[in-house]
Amino acid sequence: MEPGSITQKLFEVYLRLRPPYPGAPQTEPILHVEDPHDKVHPSHITLNPPADRRRAIERFGFTQVFEEDASQLDVFHCTDTSSLIEGVLAPQGGDGTDAVVATLGVTGSGKTHTILGSRNQRGLAQLAIDVIFRSIIDNMVESAQSPTLDSLQACDASEATLVTAPYFLDTMNSDQGATYRGSGSRSSTPMLVRNKPTTLSSSQTTTPSKMRPKAQQMPGSFPDSDVTSPKSHSPDVSDFIVPCDPAAEYVVIVSMYEVHNDRIYDLLTPASKSPNNKDYRRRPLLYKPTELSPDRKVVAGLRKVVCTDAREALLVLEAGLQERRVAGTGSNNVSSRSHGFFCFEVKKRSFGWKNNSWSGSKLTVVDLAGSERARDAKTQGATLVEAGKINESLMYLGQCLQSQSEISSGKQPNIVPYRQCKLTEILFSNSFPSAAGSYSHVPRRNPQRGIMIVTADPLGDFNATSQILRYSALARDVTVPRAPSFSVNMLAPSPTHSTQHTRPFGNAGFGSMRSHFSPVNATEERVTMEIAALEIARMSEEIEQLRDEIEVQSEARIAAEAHLLSTEDRMIDMEAAVREECAIEFEQRLAMELARFKASMQIEKERHEEHWDRKVDILERGLESGFEEGFDKENVLVENLTQELERLRRENTILKRELSSRSPSKRKPLEEREDFSMPAGPSSKHDNLAVSTLGRKLERIKISDGSRAGVGPGSPKKIRRLVARRWEDSDDA
Numbered sequence: 001m002e003p004g005s006i007t008q009k010l011f012e013v014y015l016r017l018r019p020p021y022p023g024a025p026q027t028e029p030i031l032h033v034e035d036p037h038d039k040v041h042p043s044h045i046t047l048n049p050p051a052d053r054r055r056a057i058e059r060f061g062f063t064q065v066f067e068e069d070a071s072q073l074d075v076f077h078c079t080d081t082s083s084l085i086e087g088v089l090a091p092q093g094g095d096g097t098d099a100v101v102a103t104l105g106v107t108g109s110g111k112t113h114t115i116l117g118s119r120n121q122r123g124l125a126q127l128a129i130d131v132i133f134r135s136i137i138d139n140m141v142e143s144a145q146s147p148t149l150d151s152l153q154a155c156d157a158s159e160a161t162l163v164t165a166p167y168f169l170d171t172m173n174s175d176q177g178a179t180y181r182g183s184g185s186r187s188s189t190p191m192l193v194r195n196k197p198t199t200l201s202s203s204q205t206t207t208p209s210k211m212r213p214k215a216q217q218m219p220g221s222f223p224d225s226d227v228t229s230p231k232s233h234s235p236d237v238s239d240f241i242v243p244c245d246p247a248a249e250y251v252v253i254v255s256m257y258e259v260h261n262d263r264i265y266d267l268l269t270p271a272s273k274s275p276n277n278k279d280y281r282r283r284p285l286l287y288k289p290t291e292l293s294p295d296r297k298v299v300a301g302l303r304k305v306v307c308t309d310a311r312e313a314l315l316v317l318e319a320g321l322q323e324r325r326v327a328g329t330g331s332n333n334v335s336s337r338s339h340g341f342f343c344f345e346v347k348k349r350s351f352g353w354k355n356n357s358w359s360g361s362k363l364t365v366v367d368l369a370g371s372e373r374a375r376d377a378k379t380q381g382a383t384l385v386e387a388g389k390i391n392e393s394l395m396y397l398g399q400c401l402q403s404q405s406e407i408s409s410g411k412q413p414n415i416v417p418y419r420q421c422k423l424t425e426i427l428f429s430n431s432f433p434s435a436a437g438s439y440s441h442v443p444r445r446n447p448q449r450g451i452m453i454v455t456a457d458p459l460g461d462f463n464a465t466s467q468i469l470r471y472s473a474l475a476r477d478v479t480v481p482r483a484p485s486f487s488v489n490m491l492a493p494s495p496t497h498s499t500q501h502t503r504p505f506g507n508a509g510f511g512s513m514r515s516h517f518s519p520v521n522a523t524e525e526r527v528t529m530e531i532a533a534l535e536i537a538r539m540s541e542e543i544e545q546l547r548d549e550i551e552v553q554s555e556a557r558i559a560a561e562a563h564l565l566s567t568e569d570r571m572i573d574m575e576a577a578v579r580e581e582c583a584i585e586f587e588q589r590l591a592m593e594l595a596r597f598k599a600s601m602q603i604e605k606e607r608h609e610e611h612w613d614r615k616v617d618i619l620e621r622g623l624e625s626g627f628e629e630g631f632d633k634e635n636v637l638v639e640n641l642t643q644e645l646e647r648l649r650r651e652n653t654i655l656k657r658e659l660s661s662r663s664p665s666k667r668k669p670l671e672e673r674e675d676f677s678m679p680a681g682p683s684s685k686h687d688n689l690a691v692s693t694l695g696r697k698l699e700r701i702k703i704s705d706g707s708r709a710g711v712g713p714g715s716p717k718k719i720r721r722l723v724a725r726r727w728e729d730s731d732d733a
């Protein structure tokens with residue numbers, strides 16, 4: 001089945017009329033309860049427009065109408081809240097069925113009174129807590145401490161943090177434990193001590209502030225949760241018990257949250273100081289499917305308190321109500337500025353299975369904020385914006401309820417448009433069976449059962465009341481107004497004017513008319529009067545219709561403005577989220593790029609080092625090889641020179657011999673001769689000089705040889721060869 005399509009009524013709708021305010025002026029009520037005829041309880045009312053309004057008379061049908069004198073207990077019993085509790089406790093085994101009890105109405109019409117009661121009377125929430133705990137008292141778990149707490153935590157599908165009631169209350173009461181809202185909260189409606197309630201003025205804002213009075217010091221207007229006080233039992237339901245599963249042990253988990261400006265805030269988690277400014281703020285929570293609840297959305301991340309008796313649950317409820325946003329308006333001194341959701345999850349598991357999983361269902365009691373007209377409520381600033389948001393969400397809720405009644409009367413396709421805002425999503429999304437086949441690993445849950453109690457003030461504002469009734473009623477008839485009575489009066493001949501008819505229309509003066517008076521004229525005039533009267537009636541009708549239209553249009557404009565504001569808010573949120581996402585992505589990419597850059601730098605560095613190492617190697621090798629080469633060259637040179645020197649010496653000896661052999665008698669011995677004399681000094685110098693002298697000598701010899709060669713026969717090559725041979729021969733010799 002498509003989500004949003006229905007096969008049965010999603011909410012039973014009841015109407016509760018509030019008694020007049022003490023000291024309220026005696027005026028004609030706009031609402032009249034119809035005689036039930038053959039039925040026991042009335043179920044229809046008629047909405048009569050005030051005498052000065054020309055509007056249709058409307059008739060609305062509900063499951064039941066509670067008149068002004070109906071008590072809290074009447075409402076509890078007749079709305080069959082006990083059967084909802086029975087569905088939650090699931091006495092026949094299984095998970096049971098979730099239930100929702102909500103109130104809807106114009107501001108000040110008694111919604112909070114019905115749900116949370118007042119100083120002397122308990123509301124449906126307290127009565128339900130009482131009945132639930134009385135019914136399961138014999139099957140309650142022995143202790144909510146570990147390991148029970150751990151097993152409950154493991155089975156919680158809403159990513160919640162579970163704490164035990166004693167721990168929660170201790171934390172709340174400790175001075176440093178938490179930061180709670182004081183003024184501007186439902187602090188005037190707790191249940192412990194009978195101090196005078198705080199009266200809130202319209203100037204009080206709904207911004208959370210750092211304050212936490214101890215539970216015992218809180219001013220109260222709710223019934224006493226002190227079990228010894230008679231007020232704590234009023235009305236008394238002690239003889240009322242609902243059957244529970246005898247094979248199971250139970251525990252109750254309390255959680256509370258509010259929907260304010262289309263955002264969900266936990267009422268049991270203290271506000272924390274925002275880093276940017278000194279305000280104490282709560283973090284909005286998400287309404288989403290989770291791993292353990294893939295087929296159903298849940299408010300994720302709540303703080304839930306495990307309670308084992310009614311007193312603990314009431315104290316937790318009271319603590320959460322301290323956080324609820326309220327403000328004084330022109331219509332109500334303590335007006336709820338948010339939709340409050342108080343959830344009592346009844347968890348059960350089979351006896352003897354200490355580690356098996358917990359299942360169960362929950363009862364949610366909802367105190368909706370009231371619709372209001374800015375003009376009447378005299379709200380401004382933030383409270384006016386809140387009012388716009390409240391009206392917008394109630395308009396969407398109205399559309400859902402209207403579609404329910406239109407579907408059942410066959411006027412509309414089988415779809416409930418509940419995804420338009422958080423309020424309708426939370427109220428309706430569990431009203432439908434989960435899609436067949438999907439999430440086979442998760443047990444299929446029954447669609448929730450719902451009760452909507454519409455509250456109305458019979459002496460209240462006609463337009464606001466008619467609007468609420470129009471979209472909440474299960475059935476509606478419209479009776480077209482009769483012909484305007486004044487036209488009939490006008491048509492009737494006036495005895496005083498039997499002879500002198502006044503003429504309301506026409507340019508002619510009164511005197512001129514009278515001068516033309518005749519029976520024929522009288523008939524004509526009567527016809528004219530008739531036409532005029534009909535025209536007046538038609539125009540008045542038109543004016544009324546236009547007036548209605550204007551009212552509808554201005555309501556629509558307010559709703560559209562509120563929608564615009566919420567859309568703007570959503571866009572700002574989205575922008576912030578996108579910016580944050582971009583910043584995170586940018587930082588991630590930057591980090592990645594930096595890492596990549598560092599890695600490539602490292603690689604490059606290593607490559608460079610390697611390159612340089614290789615170069616140095618090559619250089620070293622080059623240097624080594626170069627040195628060796630140079631060394632070798634030098635050695636070769638020295639060797640060559642030595643050889644040359646040896647050769648020259650040999651040559652020298654030969655030459656000496658040659659010279660001495662030419663004419664030894666006529667010549668001085670070589671040592672005595674000037675050109676062969678050896679200078680004194682180191683042997684090397686002496687050698688060098690000798691070599692150079694020898695060189696010169698050789699040169700001369702060559703020249704002389706050359707001159708000889710030029711004169712004698714044969715080539716110089718031949719001569720040199722001959723000479724060399726001769727030297728070789730001499731060497732040999």
Ligand SMILES: Nc1ncnc2c1ncn2[C@@H]1O[C@H](COP(=O)(O)OP(=O)(O)OP(=O)(O)O)[C@@H](O)[C@H]1O
Pocket residue numbers: 017018019105106107108109110111112113114118332334335336337368369370371455
């Ligand atoms: N049935 C009733 N019997 C007695 N007193 C009632 C009843 N209904 C409402 N009241 C009183 O009327 C006053 C306003 O009622 P309440 O705060 O319940 O209105 P509301 O619809 O919750 O308003 P809002 O939407 O502004 O929060 C309270 O003082 C409450 O005690």
